Amino acid sequence: MAVNLEERVSTLEAIFGRFMAQTEAAIIRMERSTEAFKIEMRDFKNEMSEFKNETRAEARRMNRQWGELANKMGTMVEDLVYPSIGRIIREEFDLEAKDIMVRYQRSLKDGQSKEFDVIVLAGELVFLNSTKTTLRNQNIEQFIGEIKIFREFFPEYQKRKLVGILAALNINDAQLKHAEKKGFMVLGVGDQIMEVKNRDGFKPKLW
Numbered sequence: 001m002a003v004n005l006e007e008r009v010s011t012l013e014a015i016f017g018r019f020m021a022q023t024e025a026a027i028i029r030m031e032r033s034t035e036a037f038k039i040e041m042r043d044f045k046n047e048m049s050e051f052k053n054e055t056r057a058e059a060r061r062m063n064r065q066w067g068e069l070a071n072k073m074g075t076m077v078e079d080l081v082y083p084s085i086g087r088i089i090r091e092e093f094d095l096e097a098k099d100i101m102v103r104y105q106r107s108l109k110d111g112q113s114k115e116f117d118v119i120v121l122a123g124e125l126v127f128l129n130s131t132k133t134t135l136r137n138q139n140i141e142q143f144i145g146e147i148k149i150f151r152e153f154f155p156e157y158q159k160r161k162l163v164g165i166l167a168a169l170n171i172n173d174a175q176l177k178h179a180e181k182k183g184f185m186v187l188g189v190g191d192q193i194m195e196v197k198n199r200d201g202f203k204p205k206l207w
Helices: 002-073 076-093 137-153 173-181
Strands: 097-107 113-122 125-134 161-170 185-190 193-196
Touching: 076 097, 076 113, 076 125, 076 161, 076 185, 076 193, 113 137, 125 137, 137 161, 137 173, 173 185
Parallel strands: 125 161, 161 185
Antiparallel strands: 097 113, 113 125, 185 193
């Protein structure tokens, strides 16, 4: 009886030993498989990131070319700003554009006439846009003048606060900082035709 018990114990120990060895081997294979999977996923993520960056760069290049063509045709406002401004106002101000007026001209009783690139009504605000090929300091100062006379041409908007938006194909850091100092939003070519170029934390001035 004792011998049989010892044999059984010995057999169980052998079986358990084989089980442990197989389990350890399985764990090692699993760890290797997991590591390989991690490497594959890392490589996949890197490839997707590169693809995303390439796609973004291509989108910017195409939008840039589109912008240059629109500039030659004199349709920058219609082709670049108009398709983007409603989305930008929604994203930046959480407001829906109720009325978008493009190249809107208004005359005064004394005969003065003025054309404004884009006027947008959204909520209790009115957004006024001026679009240039290259943003220069003189454009920024001229835009301040436009804002000052805007309500003479549109007295119905006297009670609305105004947000000034400058859009351009070419914007350097110096002009961007100058425009921000004056309180203007700045739009330039981006992933979605036009995008906001202001730095993080910028708050536009309400005129």
